[in-house]
Amino acid sequence: MKTECRPIQRCVCGAFVAAILAAAPQLLGASAGPVEAQVRSITGHTVITTVGLFTAIETFMGAPNAREPREAFTVQYESRPSVRVTFDGDATVLHSKDSIVILPRSASGPAMRFTVAGRKPVEPGGRYTVVDVEAVGLAKYGSGRGLFEGPLASASGGPGVVCNGSECLAGGPGSTDCSVSCGNGCSVSCGSGYYACCNCLPTLSCNCCK
Numbered sequence: 322m323k324t325e326c327r328p329i330q331r332c333v334c335g336a337f338v339a340a341i342l343a344a345a346p347q348l349l350g351a352s353a354g355p356v357e358a359q360v361r362s363i364t365g366h367t368v369i370t371t372v373g374l375f376t377a378i379e380t381f382m383g384a385p386n387a388r389e390p391r392e393a394f395t396v397q398y399e400s401r402p403s404v405r406v407t408f409d410g411d412a413t414v415l416h417s418k419d420s421i422v423i424l425p426r427s428a429s430g431p432a433m434r435f436t437v438a439g440r441k442p443v444e445p446g447g448r449y450t451v452v453d454v455e456a457v458g459l460a461k462y463g464s465g466r467g468l469f470e471g472p473l474a475s476a477s478g479g480p481g482v483v484c485n486g487s488e489c490l491a492g493g494p495g496s497t498d499c500s501v502s503c504g505n506g507c508s509v510s511c512g513s514g515y516y517a518c519c520n521c522l523p524t525l526s527c528n529c530c531k
Contacts, residue, residue, distance in 0.1 A: 360417045360443055363392050367423060369408040369433070374398045376406050376435070378421065380414050394421055396435045397458035397529050404452055408433065415443050418498070418510045421459060424449060435459060438512035457512045458529030463505025484518060484530035492517035499527065 365380045376396040392414060411426035419440035423433045432449035435456050436442040445451060492499030492509075496517045500508035503521035511517045511529035519527045 360415055362413060362415050364413045364426075365391060365411070367408060367410065367412040367414060369406060369423065371402075371406045374401065378414070378423070378435075380412070392416075393462040395458075395460045395462070395527075396421070396454070396456045397460070398455075399457050402454050404454060406433070406454060415445060416461070417441075417443050418461075418508065419459060422451070437510050440510065440512065457515050458509055458517075460507055460509040460527040462507045462525070462527070484528070488520070489518040490521055491519040501525070501527065 363380050365382050367378065367380045370377050374397060376398075378394040378396065380392045382391050394416065408423060408425070413424040413426065415422045415424065420434065420436040420443040422435075422443045422445045424445055425432070431452045432445050433454065434442055434445070434451050435454045437459050438455050438457060442453070489496075489499070491501050494516045497511050497515075498509065499517040499519040500506065501519045501521055504525045507519065507525055507527035509517050509519060509527035509529060515529040515531055517527070518530045
């Protein structure tokens with residue numbers, strides 16, 4: 322007996338295929354576009370280290386050599402900042418997707434604020450002197466990875482940077498934000514003139530590219 326595909330069947334089938342294609346990035350653990358803008362807070366031993374055009378910010382629950390970081394970020398620059406970007410001590414870290422502020426626990430030194438150019442900075446409160454550092458990108462990495470063993474390992478070219486738009490699992494030309502959830506996951510927010518590029522291979526990386 323011959324079976325015919327009626328118009329309504331083709332419609333339903335086409336809609337099903339379109340839905341699967343639209344969901345593909347989420348099924349792969351990737352997304353492009355804005356992520357939540359709320360400000361979060363974490364307190365612990367915080368270490369800030371700069372290599373090349375990247376700064377690593379890691380906050381630990383215990384001593385840095387004893388535990389993996391609870392929170393980890395990378396700040397990406399157009400050129401090396403004019404101020405000395407380093408810190409090693411107890412601090413509270415306030416962060417949104419576009420800005421991060423390091424508030425020393427002792428309040429004996431200034432707060433350091435890194436903000437993506439053209440984005441809204443996090444406001445730390447009135448008792449701190451704030452040193453502002455402009456960035457082209459701010460990325461957040463999931464806990465449990467040492468940034469200098471992963472994203473910042475190849476600091477001369479950036480943390481495993483892949484800047485070929487066709488090779489971005491999430492993001493690509495025209496995207497200012499992206500994220501991936503593979504491994505411990507990462508997300509990035511980029512300023513004007515850059516596009517966000519997020520990948521799982523060859524290494525987990527969330528960066529800003531021109």
